[in-house]
Amino acid sequence: MDDLAYEGVFFDIGGVLLDLSSVRAGHEAFLGRFADREGIDDVEQLVDDWRAALGAYFSGRDGTTFRPALDGYRHAIAAAVALQKSTSLDREAVLDGRKDHPTTVPDADWRPLFEETTTRTVRPSPGAVETVRALDEADRYLGVVSDIDTWEAERMLSGFGIYDRFDRVTTSEAVGRTKPDPAMFEAALADAPVAPERSLYVGDRYDHDMRGGSRAGLVTVAHGGSAAERAAEDPDDVVDYVVSDLRELLDIVGLV
Missing domain, CATH: 3.40.50.1000 (HAD superfamily/HAD-like)
Incomplete structure (x- = not known):
């Protein structure tokens, strides 16, 4: 041809x-700023839990059925924060969504910060x-x-x-x-x-x-x-x- x-x-x-490396960097920057604002000391654990929860969310997709990333971000931040607040939770069950937890993080408390930070970071x-x-x-x-x-x-x-x-x-x-x-x-x-x-x-x-x-x-x-x-x-x-x-x-x- x-x-x-x-x-x-x-x-x-x-x-x-x-x-893609800039996306990972953007997520880390967002979580660092979020942790600083919320008084969370263990930023590394927060990042690890966020990634694990987000990965489990996407891996739970049924075949080629679409799962919104926005819902994944909501699950990931709520799960990561819940594990910061309590040491008695079943970590794996919380991260992969098998176990409900009492923590919710309203969109207004994380999404503007997420979008602002990642917009400046992704390339x-x-x-x-x-x-x-x-x-x-x-x-x-x-x-x-x-x-x-x-x-x-x-x-x-x-x-x-x-x-x-x-x-x-x-x-x-x-x-x-x-x-x-x-x-x-x-x-x-x-x-x-x-x-x-x-x-x-x-x-x-x-x-x-x-x-x-x-x-x-x-x-x-x-x-x-x-x-x-x-x-x-x-x-x-x-x-x-x-x-x-x-x-x-x-x-x-x-x-x-």
């Missing part, structure tokens, strides 16, 4: 447009902003296909100054499913003026992005994560390109 035949580019967010992957802008200025169709809450997608992409560059942002919250469910890719491609076989899909997970994108007929691009790690082996033959820097996409579509 001629390079210039690629008329559309679809991106995952986490690990592709978004530097785009190297070359992401430059690449998206160049593709948009070259009139390529641009889309997002991401397992994310809609409000977080809008907040992050707007913070990077590229939200308005995308023709369509497809989130798992809007679809109700997560990748590699075909519904995610069908929603992203619905009414799009580009054919899947003439569009790139950039992702960082082999199972979710490479398999899901390839099954939808998209030309897949592995960028980091398990997608890049498994590209050489590629047991299902679902990786078409591998890039270490998003700016390499400009060459693939013929802009360099």
Whole structure:
């Protein structure tokens, strides 16, 4: 296929447009500020409990059914605070949601601080902003296909100054499913003026992005994560390109 035949580019967010290490740093910064405000001394334990509770929340998802991150954040902060307040609780049962606890933390007590802190902390992957802008200025169709809450997608992409560059942002919250469910890719491609076989899909997970994108007929691009790690082996033959820097996409579509 001629390079210039690629008329559309679809991106995952986490690990592709978004530097995941900055997300972890943002969560730590938020919890540090929260602990300081609430007089919590053991910040390290608070962070560990938050992460464990959030991980258990997402791992409890039924197949590709979407679970809102916002509900996960609510569970994680309530569980972490409850364990700070009481040493008699069953830690594992509280963290994985099997045991109710009396602690609740109203959104007003944590969410503004969370959004303020993480907005200042999260950053785009190297070359992401430059690449998206160049593709948009070259009139390529641009889309997002991401397992994310809609409000977080809008907040992050707007913070990077590229939200308005995308023709369509497809989130798992809007679809109700997560990748590699075909519904995610069908929603992203619905009414799009580009054919899947003439569009790139950039992702960082082999199972979710490479398999899901390839099954939808998209030309897949592995960028980091398990997608890049498994590209050489590629047991299902679902990786078409591998890039270490998003700016390499400009060459693939013929802009360099």
